[in-house]
Amino acid sequence: MNDVFSGRLAILGLGYIGLPTAVALATRGIEVVGVDVKAETVAAISRGDVPFVEPDLAVGVSGAVAMGRLRASTETPQADAYIIAVPTPFNGDRSADLSFVKAAAEQIAPQLRPGNIVVLESTSPPGTTEKVCRWMAELRPDLRMPRNGANGADVFFAHCPERVLPGRIMIEIITNDRVVGGLTEYCAEKAATIYRVFSKGEILLTDAASAEMAKLVENAYRDVNIAFANELSLIAEKLHIDVWEVIRLANRHPRVKILSPGPGVGGHCIPVDPWFIVSAAPAESPLIRTAREVNDRRPHHVAEQVVAKAVRFRSPKIACLGLTFKANVDDIRESPAVDVVALIAAALPDTEVLVADPYVDRLPASLADCPNVSLVGGYDAVDQADIVVLLVEHDAFKAIRHTHLGGKVVYDTRGAWR
Numbered sequence: 001m002n003d004v005f006s007g008r009l010a011i012l013g014l015g016y017i018g019l020p021t022a023v024a025l026a027t028r029g030i031e032v033v034g035v036d037v038k039a040e041t042v043a044a045i046s047r048g049d050v051p052f053v054e055p056d057l058a059v060g061v062s063g064a065v066a067m068g069r070l071r072a073s074t075e076t077p078q079a080d081a082y083i084i085a086v087p088t089p090f091n092g093d094r095s096a097d098l099s100f101v102k103a104a105a106e107q108i109a110p111q112l113r114p115g116n117i118v119v120l121e122s123t124s125p126p127g128t129t130e131k132v133c134r135w136m137a138e139l140r141p142d143l144r145m146p147r148n149g150a151n152g153a154d155v156f157f158a159h160c161p162e163r164v165l166p167g168r169i170m171i172e173i174i175t176n177d178r179v180v181g182g183l184t185e186y187c188a189e190k191a192a193t194i195y196r197v198f199s200k201g202e203i204l205l206t207d208a209a210s211a212e213m214a215k216l217v218e219n220a221y222r223d224v225n226i227a228f229a230n231e232l233s234l235i236a237e238k239l240h241i242d243v244w245e246v247i248r249l250a251n252r253h254p255r256v257k258i259l260s261p262g263p264g265v266g267g268h269c270i271p272v273d274p275w276f277i278v279s280a281a282p283a284e285s286p287l288i289r290t291a292r293e294v295n296d297r298r299p300h301h302v303a304e305q306v307v308a309k310a311v312r313f314r315s316p317k318i319a320c321l322g323l324t325f326k327a328n329v330d331d332i333r334e335s336p337a338v339d340v341v342a343l344i345a346a347a348l349p350d351t352e353v354l355v356a357d358p359y360v361d362r363l364p365a366s367l368a369d370c371p372n373v374s375l376v377g378g379y380d381a382v383d384q385a386d387i388v389v390l391l392v393e394h395d396a397f398k399a400i401r402h403t404h405l406g407g408k409v410v411y412d413t414r415g416a417w418r
């Protein structure tokens with residue numbers, strides 16, 4: 001069967017994934033209601049505005065709202081299908097905090113009717129889609145829930161992890177292959193009808209736990225590979241070898257593709273998801289755990305290197321270029337650059353730290369309280385500084401000419417000025 005969904009769809013969570021998904025569906029004719037607990041997010045989207053920067057998203061939101069296909073609300077309406085796209089942070093013990101998923105399930109439950117589809121998109125440990133079904137079953141004993149081998153469920157549950165890259169979301173949401181894991185085969189087939197509305201990638205049907213695990217594994221794979229690059233950078237420093245040159249040469253082997261060292265691994269996914277695997281099977285995952293530890297240690301190492309350079313000056317000024325978690329996005333969630341700045345400022349309380357980032361117009365709370373940290377323009381920061389630390393390779397920073405950096409101590413953590 002190759003059916004395509006038509007009807008009304010509610011998306012719970014209008015963040016980096018929920019909102020682009022809402023736009024992808026609405027601009028292809030689906031009536032979408034976006035639901036968010038934040039009243040200001042709902043108000044912004046209702047005006048056709050976007051609460052965060054992502055290329056091509058703003059035009060999609062304003063178009064979908066103007067066409068009357070997308071509206072936002074703080075209340076969960078009745079719909080034919082529901083997509084849950086809320087955050088899944090981790091708890092103190094690094095297990096997954098499913099409280100937002102549970103709250104979403106509790107909001108949907110009273111609205112459920114026979115024939116509805118419920119898709120969990122939030123990154124979740126294996127077994128979570130099953131849990132969502134159980135939570136809803138408790139609240140709605142009148143509905144038949146899907147069981148393998150049994151026919152005739154009233155509601156169909158599946159997990160379809162998002163896999164888009166921030167900065168390329170509106171492209172990748174259409175072109176990437178999608179994994180759709182159902183609680184039963186029929187559930188997967190029903191959920192796939194939603195993704196056929198807008199996806200040009202292949203839709204791969206599987207069971208829910210495999211889909212959940214595949215997503216975690218994708219990000220753990222990347223984390224382990226970045227950790228390898230970061231470890232190489234430490235080894236090269238010790239041996240006085242240029243790590244970028246070594247990687248450039250090694251990558252000319254047809255089966256070698258080493259990633260780039262940097263000041264650490266940020267964002268909401270890669271530093272979080274591997275812990276869900278480690279907490280589910282701790283004894284079996286020493287490599288994944290170690291990779292996390294190697295990457296988490298990076299901001300400390302970078303800060304220590306900067307401090308070691310600074311003590312050679314009497315009263316140096318340090319420019320830190322970049323605060324976001326990666327290049328050309330405005331997202332500072334779990335950003336290692338923020339940590340590096342905070343660590344330098346704390347280690348050198350009498351030293352002025354000038355921070356610049358074209359995507360950030362206000363210091364985050366963790367830096368706003370540091371009396372020796374201020375936010376200035378990129379060229380101002382460079383001009384005034386004795387030490388220039390490149391933390392994020394935004395295009396605007398890559399364009400800074402070498403002549404501008406002359407006479408300064410330069411620490412390029414991204415290899416962007418080579």
Ligand code: SAJ
Pocket residue numbers: 123162163164165166218219222226229259260261262263264265266267268269270325326327
């Ligand atoms: N980084 C490095 N060196 C590299 C590559 C990245 O230090 O060679 C750093 C970045 O600077 C950043 C972090 O790693 O701090 C993560 O950046 P990223 O671009 O690798 O990934 P994200 O977090 O933007 O998006 C990832 C993607 N996952 C994979 O590529 C396997 C994306 O496809 C997922 O949808 C997303 O996580 C998610 O939501 O899970």
